[in-house]
């Protein structure tokens with residue numbers, strides 16, 4: 001597997017570059033990991049208060065009721081703290097420690113978005129948290145050691161990558177792009193053609209979901225902004241999605257750009273050519 005950002009199994013002697021990349025990856029994870037710890041602590045404290053307060057009155061209904069209520073709260077706290085703990089350990093060790101896929105699903109679909117929501121309430125920067133979430137998601141996918149045949153992999157692009165004044169309708173058929181070089185769609189189309197990977201452009205979440213239903217890939221390399229990647233990864237679960245951020249030199253949703261090398265690295269890491 002090619003050495004990549006945050007790749008803890010990299011066996012290349014890539015020295016300083018790899019160390020710097022790994023350091024950058026860790027720093028991107030840090031805000032979310034700190035928040036995870038905080039949310040875990042708050043949740044445990046909240047669960048204790050919820051158990052303790054009514055337990056005083058519950059015994060009036062039945063003497064064993066506080067005991068059963070306490071057990072239920074303990075089970076809930078155990079599941080949530082285990083999910084948070086396994087997530088943190090998976091991210092730190094670089095290995096998939098989620099023995100139960102359902103627990104991983106609970107973490108990605110509910111726990112991680114809840115952590116972002118709590119972070120936003122705490123007035124932390126939403127973009128930074130979402131970036132951290134995407135990075136953690138990529139690491140979770142990476143820890144599963146996936147190798148997917150090219151025919152089962154897909155690159156999904158947002159419509160805003162296309163030059164706004166381009167008259168060609170690339171949604172539906174990217175091959176219509178004449179590779180004029182004014183935007184990155186042409187290079188991405190060429191990369192997808194060389195690797196025999198499906199490439200699609202979606203105008204929004206609904207079309208993206210429809211494309212996934214039709215094409216049924218086993219791995220998606222999705223390019224989008226922080227917000228769309230966060231919701232897309234959640235919606236697509238259990239389908240593994242590697243998120244790649246676009247850049248917005250002219251503002252959001254307009255003539256956005258992509259680092260082609262990041263997409264190429266994702267294909268190198270997870271797609272097997274046939």
Ligand code: SF4
Nearest residue numbers: 166177178180183186
């Ligand atoms: S590269 Fe393709 S999509 Fe982009 S502006 Fe040129 S023709 Fe249009």
